[in-house]
Amino acid sequence: MPTCCGADAYAKLFDEKNAKKDLRRYLKSGLDATGRRIVDAIINRGVVGTTVLEVGGGIGAIQVELLRAGALRATNVEIVDTYESAAGHLLATVGLAERVDRKVLDFAESGPEIAGADVVVLHRVICCYPDMEALVRAATTHAGRLLALSFPPDRWWWRIGARLATAWFQIRGCGFRIYTHDPRRILAAAASAGFRPVLEHRGLTWQVAVLERSAS
Ligand SMILES: C[S@@+](CC[C@H](N)C(=O)[O-])C[C@H]1O[C@@H](n2cnc3c(N)ncnc32)[C@H](O)[C@@H]1O
Numbered sequence: 001m002p003t004c005c006g007a008d009a010y011a012k013l014f015d016e017k018n019a020k021k022d023l024r025r026y027l028k029s030g031l032d033a034t035g036r037r038i039v040d041a042i043i044n045r046g047v048v049g050t051t052v053l054e055v056g057g058g059i060g061a062i063q064v065e066l067l068r069a070g071a072l073r074a075t076n077v078e079i080v081d082t083y084e085s086a087a088g089h090l091l092a093t094v095g096l097a098e099r100v101d102r103k104v105l106d107f108a109e110s111g112p113e114i115a116g117a118d119v120v121v122l123h124r125v126i127c128c129y130p131d132m133e134a135l136v137r138a139a140t141t142h143a144g145r146l147l148a149l150s151f152p153p154d155r156w157w158w159r160i161g162a163r164l165a166t167a168w169f170q171i172r173g174c175g176f177r178i179y180t181h182d183p184r185r186i187l188a189a190a191a192s193a194g195f196r197p198v199l200e201h202r203g204l205t206w207q208v209a210v211l212e213r214s215a216s
Contacts, residue, residue: 009175010128011080019059019086026061027093034206035123038148039065041199041210042119045146047071053117053142055107055135056125059087060100066119067096075101077114111138119146124206126151127162132181133189140193145213147195152180153207183207 031039039062048070054063055077063074076087081104091097103114108131120143122135129135139147152158162178169176187197187209195211 011082012174013169013176014058014080014082016082016085019083022059022061022083023086023090026059026090031061031065034150034203034208035062035065037199037201037208038062038121038123038150038210039069041208042066042121042146042148043069045198045210045212047119050118050145051075052119052121053077053114054121054123055139056122056128058083059090060102061090062121062123063100064090064094064096066121067099068094071119073099073101075103075114075117077103077105077107079106080104108134108138111142114142116142116144118144119148121148123148123150126181126186127179128176130177130179132179132186136186136189137193140190140195143195143213146198147190147211147213148208149186149190149211150206150208151183151186152178152205153202154180154183155204158205187211 047066050071052063052066052071052074054074057063057076060076063076067074084102087102091100108129120139122139126132126135158180162180166177190211194214196214197209198212199210201208
């Protein structure tokens with residue numbers, strides 16, 4: 001578990017109520033704009049016949065979209081079990097339960113227990129974990145071809161917002177905190193493992209990088 005807070009801190013914030021809300025929102029409106037950007041970029045690079053590993057995928061909306069677009073199978077890794085009921089409901093609703101394997105563990109620590117995949121996705125996950133290098137290293141080790149990341153851009157409102165949110169969590173007795181890891185360090189960690197960007201988008205709230213493993 002991360003040294004600053006255990007899985008219970010994650011479960012407090014990402015609880016079953018939050019998971020049900022995510023499920024209702026997705027069934028009503030589909031993916032948010034950042035999730036859509038990630039999915040479209042992966043589809044554009046070729047998703048048919050691939051395997052997908054989504055880390056911190058929550059209810060698993062991104063993998064559902066990739067499976068519908070032609071991916072063969074997906075694995076979802078979550079540090080908490082609070083999404084499992086809503087995720088099961090989603091998979092039953094869209095008829096994809098047979099093609100998704102869901103695991104509950106800390107991917108940065110227990111990554112070796114998980115098989116690699118052609119496409120690895122971490123959407124809004126790196127900002128929830130203290131050891132960015134370990135998480136990105138585990139992701140690059142598992143990604144056969146594509147690695148899709150979204151994380152906070154280096155913008156002043158994110159830095160202030162993250163501090164305020166962390167103070168609010170502390171007041172409420174929740175050990176969770178938000179990490180504004182330097183985007184250049186995130187991309188450097190991926191580059192050092194041989195991944196080069198094929199799409200980079202720096203939005204107001206989220207930065208997206210889709211990277212491809214260089215042929216070497
Ligand atoms: C902000 S939520 C994003 C959920 C989903 N990707 C989305 O965008 O709706 C971050 C998620 O990452 C998960 N997470 C954080 N660190 C993790 C780790 N080391 N291993 C697995 N899951 C992790 C948390 O449990 C949480 O569900």
